[in-house]
Amino acid sequence: MLTLPIYLDNNATTPLDPRVLEAMMPYMTNMFGNAASRNHAFGWQAEEAVDYAREQIAALINCSPKEIIFTSGATESDNLALKGVFEMYASKGNHIITLTTEHKAVLDPCKHIEKMGGKVTYLQVDEKGLINLKELEEAITDKTILISVMYANNEIGVIQPIREISAIAKKHGILFFTDATQAVGKIPVDVEADGIDLMAFSAHKMYGPKGVGALYVRRKNPRVKVTAQMDGGGHERGMRSGTLNVPGIVGLGKAAEIAKQDMEADTKRIAAMRDRLERELTTIEESYVNGSTEHRLPHVSNISFKYVEGEGLMMGVKDLAVSSGSACTSASLEPSYVLKALGLSDDLAHSSLRFGLSRFTTNEEIDYAIDHVKEAVAKLRELSPLWEMFKEGIDLNSIEWAEH
């Protein structure tokens, strides 16, 4: 049975897995203790639950439970990593290297750091969305303290060469931070093998609750430190004060456990549906997949349908919850800065849709999406004078479409 509307915007957020909700429920009802209360059973129960969640998360990303700092989500983790390193290592240097295609939760703290006297290099990506490793190495100066490169992009799903980046950071004695919000729980992420020093992630992108996330902070070779951005009771080894969100943390832990256990099977199923969706939708004339299809998350596809407005297309497929650009910026009519960074013209960037599948996506939903997007593109093009000119063989490149 097909229930409308269909949710294909799982890069913005995922639904809560019922197994996660079940694990959280006791901590939202009778087990309400404060994990910092050391003198009674309510506190012990809560602390035990938090410790267990730390272990579940550590098992997913291959770290020690002690290396997990709980936060309110990836935005906070990004802020803590960037500003925390900038402040902690001020005597060593003030230069950070990142990408133009990072999430705003990285770019905006970088802007803040610039206002505080820091220097930030924003590296361009290639037309597939990938970093240029030579340019990365060339950007390093004796003042560089941090390389911040996202694991996988939220708009196009492109996965960066994390191990090569961390090797460069290590060679130069620089810390490596990755915003892995879109990757953790979706693809294998191993902080040891990947050589990551700091890593941000969030529960609500991996079938957990909203408002909870974590920052992985390496404790051994090198022992990484960040200056707290939230002062108070000294929770989380002094790096993030504030009463712990116990139900949320339990949810993140359970989400991590399920991800570890189901990842292989989920990925196989989801990638097959994504590939079918992409194969079918690219039979539409003048449609283009954005970003690398080789180094990409298994559940994402970002496609531009030339001569169609993404916003109009979204209206045309009302029962399909997809996104054009990213959720944070969807209120603005500016074309996506990520797609622009790949070299797309404004028009092509505007004509894109992002499809994000989940473990709950069904083949029937994909069938629906294929049929309705095809239909909507055809209808909108019927009304488009540009499409008509294109069909008549008039060369539009020189007049309407900016050079890439």
Ligand SMILES: Cc1ncc(COP(=O)(O)O)c(C=O)c1O
């Ligand atoms: C790559 C990336 N970083 C950071 C965030 C922010 O995460 P949160 O909503 O947990 O603050 C998101 C989600 O929008 C994201 O996709």
Ligand code: FES
């Ligand atoms: S919700 Fe991910 S782009 Fe903001």
